[in-house]
Amino acid sequence: xxxxxxxxxxxxxxxxxxxxxxxxxxxxxxxxxxxxxxxxxxxxxxxxxxxxxxxxxxxxxxxxxxxxxxxxxxxxxxxxxxxxxxxxxxxxxxxxxxxxxxxxxxxxxxxxxxxxxxxxxxxxxxxxxxxxxxxxxxxxxxxxxxxxxxxxxxxxxxxxxxxxxxxxxxxxxxxxxxxxxxxxxxxxxxxxxxxxxxxxxxxxxxxxxxxxxxxxxxxxxxxxxxxxxxxxxxxxxxxxxxxxxxxxxxx
Amino acid sequence: xxxxxxxxxxxxxxxxxxxxxxxxxxxxxxxxxxxxxxxxxxxxxxxxxxxxxxxxxxxxxxxxxxxxxxxxxxxxxxxxxxxxxxxxxxxxxxxxxxxxxxxxxxxxxxxxxxxxxxxxxxxxxxxxxxxxxxxxxxxxxxxxxxxxxxxxxxxxxxxxxxxxxxxxxxxxxxxxxxxxxxxxxxxxxxxxxxxxxxxxxxxxxxxxxxxxxxx
Amino acid sequence: xxxxxxxxxxxxxxxxxxxxxxxxxxxxxxxxxxxxxxxxxxxxxxxxxxxxxxxxxxxxxxxxxxxxxxxxxxxxxxxxxxxxxxxxxxxxxxxxxxxxxxxxxxxxxxxxxxxxxxxxxxxxxxxxxxxxxxxxxxxxxxxxxxxxxxxxxxxxxxxxxxxxxxxxxxxxxxxxxxxxxxxxxxxxxxxxxxxxxxxxxxxxxxxxxxxxxxxxxxxxx
Numbered sequence: 001x002x003x004x005x006x007x008x009x010x011x012x013x014x015x016x017x018x019x020x021x022x023x024x025x026x027x028x029x030x031x032x033x034x035x036x037x038x039x040x041x042x043x044x045x046x047x048x049x050x051x052x053x054x055x056x057x058x059x060x061x062x063x064x065x066x067x068x069x070x071x072x073x074x075x076x077x078x079x080x081x082x083x084x085x086x087x088x089x090x091x092x093x094x095x096x097x098x099x100x101x102x103x104x105x106x107x108x109x110x111x112x113x114x115x116x117x118x119x120x121x122x123x124x125x126x127x128x129x130x131x132x133x134x135x136x137x138x139x140x141x142x143x144x145x146x147x148x149x150x151x152x153x154x155x156x157x158x159x160x161x162x163x164x165x166x167x168x169x170x171x172x173x174x175x176x177x178x179x180x181x182x183x184x185x186x187x188x189x190x191x192x193x194x195x196x197x198x199x200x201x202x203x204x205x206x207x208x209x210x211x212x213x214x215x216x217x218x219x220x221x222x223x224x225x226x227x228x229x230x231x232x233x234x235x236x237x238x239x240x241x242x243x244x245x246x247x248x249x250x251x
Numbered sequence: 252x253x254x255x256x257x258x259x260x261x262x263x264x265x266x267x268x269x270x271x272x273x274x275x276x277x278x279x280x281x282x283x284x285x286x287x288x289x290x291x292x293x294x295x296x297x298x299x300x301x302x303x304x305x306x307x308x309x310x311x312x313x314x315x316x317x318x319x320x321x322x323x324x325x326x327x328x329x330x331x332x333x334x335x336x337x338x339x340x341x342x343x344x345x346x347x348x349x350x351x352x353x354x355x356x357x358x359x360x361x362x363x364x365x366x367x368x369x370x371x372x373x374x375x376x377x378x379x380x381x382x383x384x385x386x387x388x389x390x391x392x393x394x395x396x397x398x399x400x401x402x403x404x405x406x407x408x409x410x411x412x413x414x415x416x417x418x419x420x421x422x423x424x425x426x427x428x429x430x431x432x433x434x435x436x437x438x439x440x441x442x443x444x445x446x447x448x449x450x451x452x453x454x455x456x457x458x459x460x461x462x463x464x465x466x
Numbered sequence: 467x468x469x470x471x472x473x474x475x476x477x478x479x480x481x482x483x484x485x486x487x488x489x490x491x492x493x494x495x496x497x498x499x500x501x502x503x504x505x506x507x508x509x510x511x512x513x514x515x516x517x518x519x520x521x522x523x524x525x526x527x528x529x530x531x532x533x534x535x536x537x538x539x540x541x542x543x544x545x546x547x548x549x550x551x552x553x554x555x556x557x558x559x560x561x562x563x564x565x566x567x568x569x570x571x572x573x574x575x576x577x578x579x580x581x582x583x584x585x586x587x588x589x590x591x592x593x594x595x596x597x598x599x600x601x602x603x604x605x606x607x608x609x610x611x612x613x614x615x616x617x618x619x620x621x622x623x624x625x626x627x628x629x630x631x632x633x634x635x636x637x638x639x640x641x642x643x644x645x646x647x648x649x650x651x652x653x654x655x656x657x658x659x660x661x662x663x664x665x666x667x668x669x670x671x672x673x674x675x676x677x678x679x680x681x682x683x684x685x686x687x
Contacts, residue, residue, distance in 0.1 A: 048373055050369050050372060050373065080378070081377075084375040084376075084377060085375070087372065087373060087374075087375045088374075088375040090373075091373070091374075092373045094366065094369065094370065096366060098364075098366045098367060098369060098370035099370070100367060100370070100385055100389075101389070101465050102388050102389050102392060102463075102465050103465075111374065111376070111384060112374030112375060112376070115376060115377075115380045115384065116374055116375035116376055116377070116380075117375075144464060144465035145465070146465055160374065161373075161374075163374075164374060164375070
């Protein structure tokens, strides 16, 4: 499980996260919603340490991630090598896919296992083929990203994240850059992952999808979690006035 | 003497020269691109090395290539390294052109989307693997046209090795002129052969650029 | 290793002055020649454009040294003392002329279409159009690459040392062949070239900034 306690971050003098607390149980799916600039994407990037943060801590199965505190030297970030080891327990899928354009679909998926986890080539390739079959792209194994639609690229990105055999998957608005008719195929792939009972955190604007897939929804505003509950609690019986306003505008 | 007869008699001389020129240019081009990649890696590895690379690049951009050629040819024997002239000259071309290649690759770096670094970090790639597998292949491909221009300049600069006794094309033409007095014949053929080499270089790089399927 | 003979630096300095003079003549001559040459590139006659293309192709595809040797050997009427200087300067002008011409051609092509159209719509006569519209715009687009070619000219002048034009590189070579003070002498020569080339580059940048302030050239494209 993941435990986030008192997470704080500033961009210069501007606070973007003002003390976020969130627990995610094994197999749980949590959706983060809120208007743009509320800090939900920053929170996701902090979990994967793509952003450094200024206070608070994140634990995965009891192990403190990214920073060490000791009496003598105070708070300091873990070494680059340790951060790499920790990152391999997580997968992240970006809004803009971020595939490597000079590699084929299979090479994209296999890169992490091969060079970060030192999985033997044949084994990594078998894993890659299996995952690409799973996201329905076994026919595109030797295509380059530029030859794929946005939806297909995003499915490759999901396979790439899964190839690290992560304990937790992070999704950063993975359908917002897609044409409407391509959203469904990506949502189908994410839906199919539910049977893996893997932890997932989704930043999303698609409230219908969040309601369907998430066990809990967290509403963020001005850098904190203002309301947290089941989809029915958050979407149907909101208490916070700004959340009510947010939902009214989203309809 | 007719042109055909000239070719019939001195053809083999030109072939020898062409061989030396082509081999030197090929070796120096590969060396310069490799050295340019090393300089790029150094530049990315911290502010100290980056300043050193900048100074190196500025020095070589603002001095003529004949100076490093003479430096290695006359200087290496003095420090106990009596290497053959073609090695000294080739090395000088590598040092000089490597500086330009490093600048070209730095330009190519700008074409790479910043978010790819996020992707590389998120799958736990080490800095070395990120450079080797993600950065460098893309930078090299984006830079193919500019690298082609640089290699053309390098091919032409091999002619300067005639000044340190390398028996490449220009040297052969000089020897033929002194031997026969027929400067026009000697040098026009050599000029045509250089045009051929330069055109072949350009065609090769254009084909390489087209052969990359992913962009 | 042999000591550095006294007076070496003065000799190199003298050589540098000759290099600078050669480059200055080549830049001036090459620029004039290039303007004439570049007009060929915009001729209505395909044949004329082809002549331009061929000239640039040959110059860009042949080493400067080969052309220099060709002229040097092929003009036997030249006096042995002044011969290399005349042959060398001539070749340098013809050579950098092609490079400058390509710079100018690129500058003309970079002028945005609307500028041509507005010049035409004003009904400007050809000379006024050139002086008031084309020349300032070309200056604006070509100043940085023009300065690059100028720096290249200084460096290229060193090639003439091989056809026995006495300038900085030949001065250095003569000293090191006599004394084996290779590192010191070549270091001094490199420093002198660096001062000339880097100085020229800085001068170009200052000129550009100055023109920008004067409003003569607008934003860079």
